[in-house]
Amino acid sequence: MAKHLVICKSEDLEEAGKGVRFDVPRLGEVISAFAIRFEGRAYAYLNQCAHLPVQLDWNEGEFFTKDQRNIICATHGAQYDPKTGDCFLGPCQGKALKQIALIEQEGVISITLD
Ligand code: FES
Incomplete structure (x- = not known):
């Protein structure tokens, strides 16, 4: 049976506000990831820029541009589309963040572990 990893409560993700970082165990490694909320829906991505293998947030949890419309690498x-992870501006234009499928149910946000 698939295991679930609880990330946070639904209320912890404010609309286009601070994101929640979490670690994903994958193939014997632990990879940093984050969850955000945009236009009411929660999304999760690996916390790795498509340009260079660095984390996006210098200040923990701050993933959005000042106008709260896009994800930005510090x-x-x-800049990335919060809904798809597609980079539309900057050095990695045309590439994308790796999205992680998440489940939001009964006030809890979780992912399924492989
Ligand atoms: S490392 Fe993210 S834009 Fe260069």
């Missing part, structure tokens, strides 16, 4: 300013 290192060189690449």
Whole structure:
């Protein structure tokens, strides 16, 4: 049976606000990831820029641009669509963040572990 990893409560993810970081165990490694909420829906991505293998947030949990419309990498300013993870501006334009499927149910946000 698939195992679930609880990330946070639904209320912990504010609309286009601070994200929640979490670790994903994958193939014997632990990979940093994050969850955000945008237009009411929760999304999760690996916390790795598509430009260079660095985490997106210098200040923990701050993933959005000032206008709260896009995800931004703090290192060189690449911007990503919060719904798809597609990079549309910056050095990795045309690439994308790796999205992780999440489940939001009964006030809890979780992912399924392989
Ligand atoms: S490392 Fe993210 S834009 Fe360069």
